Amino acid sequence: MREMRRKDKEIGMDDAINFLTEHEYGVLSTVGTDGQPYGVPLNYAYKDNCIYFHCALTGHKIDNIVNNPKVSFCAVGDTKVLPSEFSTNYVSAVAFGVASEIQGTERYNALVLLLEKFSPDFLEEGKKYIKKLDKATKVIKIEIQHISGKKAPAKS
Amino acid sequence: MREMRRKDKEIGMDDAINFLTEHEYGVLSTVGTDGQPYGVPLNYAYKDNCIYFHCALTGHKIDNIVNNPKVSFCAVGDTKVLPSEFSTNYVSAVAFGVASEIQGTERYNALVLLLEKFSPDFLEEGKKYIKKLDKATKVIKIEIQHISGKKAPAKS
Numbered sequence: 260m261r262e263m264r265r266k267d268k269e270i271g272m273d274d275a276i277n278f279l280t281e282h283e284y285g286v287l288s289t290v291g292t293d294g295q296p297y298g299v300p301l302n303y304a305y306k307d308n309c310i311y312f313h314c315a316l317t318g319h320k321i322d323n324i325v326n327n328p329k330v331s332f333c334a335v336g337d338t339k340v341l342p343s344e345f346s347t348n349y350v351s352a353v354a355f356g357v358a359s360e361i362q363g364t365e366r367y368n369a370l371v372l373l374l375e376k377f378s379p380d381f382l383e384e385g386k387k388y389i390k391k392l393d394k395a396t397k398v399i400k401i402e403i404q405h406i407s408g409k410k411a412p413a414k415s
Numbered sequence: 416m417r418e419m420r421r422k423d424k425e426i427g428m429d430d431a432i433n434f435l436t437e438h439e440y441g442v443l444s445t446v447g448t449d450g451q452p453y454g455v456p457l458n459y460a461y462k463d464n465c466i467y468f469h470c471a472l473t474g475h476k477i478d479n480i481v482n483n484p485k486v487s488f489c490a491v492g493d494t495k496v497l498p499s500e501f502s503t504n505y506v507s508a509v510a511f512g513v514a515s516e517i518q519g520t521e522r523y524n525a526l527v528l529l530l531e532k533f534s535p536d537f538l539e540e541g542k543k544y545i546k547k548l549d550k551a552t553k554v555i556k557i558e559i560q561h562i563s564g565k566k567a568p569a570k571s
Contacts, residue, residue, distance in 0.1 A: 261475055264471060264473070264474050283494065283496055283503075284491065284494055284503070284505070286442035286444070286454050286489045286491070287454075288442070288444035288452035288453065288487070289452055290446045290450060290452045293485075294446060294483055294485055295485045295487070295511065296444035296445055296446045296452050296485060296486055296487045297444065297487050297509075297511075298442050298443075298444035298454050298487045298488065298489035298509065299489060299509060300489060300491040300505065300507050302496075302503055315420060315421075317420070318420050319417055319420075327450050329449075329450055329451045329452060330452055331444070331451070331452045331453050331454045332454065333442045333454035333455060333456060335440065335442070335456040338439065338440055340439055340458075340533050342533060342534040342535070342536060342537055343534070343536075343537050343540075345530070345533070345534055345537070345541055345544050347439070347440070347458055347533075349440070349456065351456050353453075353454065353455060355451065355453075374501075377496050377498060377501070377503075378498040378499065378501055379498070380498060380499075381498055381499050381501070384499075385501060388501050
């Protein structure tokens with residue numbers, strides 16, 4: 260994996276993972292059979308070097324992942340335009356990895372992880388919701404192979 | 416270009432363009448020679464069916480674009496997690512297009528467009544800044560071939 264050009268803006272892997280863990284949405288980048296990239300926003304949860312999300316049974320991103328499981332995932336937060344400096348503050352994390360559909364216990368645990376992240380006060384209702392939508396949802400795991408983070412302003 | 420699966424969440428092209436015009440940053444998705452997608456956040460400006468951004472002379476996204484100019488651009492805003500509904504409100508626009516480096520007057524006009532968007536109160540200083548960084552910056556144009564937008568909650 261290539262090195263970051265702006266080393267002064269690089270944050271450590273732990274900081275990148277902490278940001279990814281806390282942040283609520285990111286953009287998944289996949290590529291189609293025709294070489295057309297496709298970026299789509301989604302909610303996700305991070306645990307133990309994996310990013311999890313759920314989606315409908317069919318769709319553009321699923322088709323792309325089946326064709327080519329290599330993906331990238333980008334989360335951005337704390338953005339603030341600085342008009343007088345012709346610059347922007349932000350924090351971002353970019354992960355590269357391999358996406359695959361998961362099943363069984365691993366699938367259920369990923370859905371509960373999403374539930375715990377986004378609806379911690381509605382766990383019981385959420386588990387019923389998981390059951391109700393069981394056959395209408397795919398769950399995808401991205402095993403991260405490389406992650407990096409950036410923060411501006413750069414560390415002094 | 417494929418149709419949106421969730422037609423109920425689709426917004427019109429004008430609304431998608433208005434959102435893209437107003438929003439401050441998005442994620443550019445490109446793909447490398449090895450088929451690895453890469454999503455990276457950036458500030459941009461929209462005008463007349465094109466997205467403009469500037470970047471350093473070298474880097475991952477430039478290498479990818481030179482290899483394969485097909486790109487996707489995704490902007491997301493107004494996100495709000497709805498814990499009790501196991502859902503999220505958001506607005507998003509996804510554009511597909513072809514990226515190329517621009518030069519001369521077209522390049523200068525794109526930099527001024529970015530300046531007018533992000534630093535409207537600092538136009539004169541910004542024009543000096545453009546001159547100063549002239550040789551350190553590439554300017555990329557994405558000619559949009561397809562754009563779509565989504566909004567949740569869905570229209571009733």
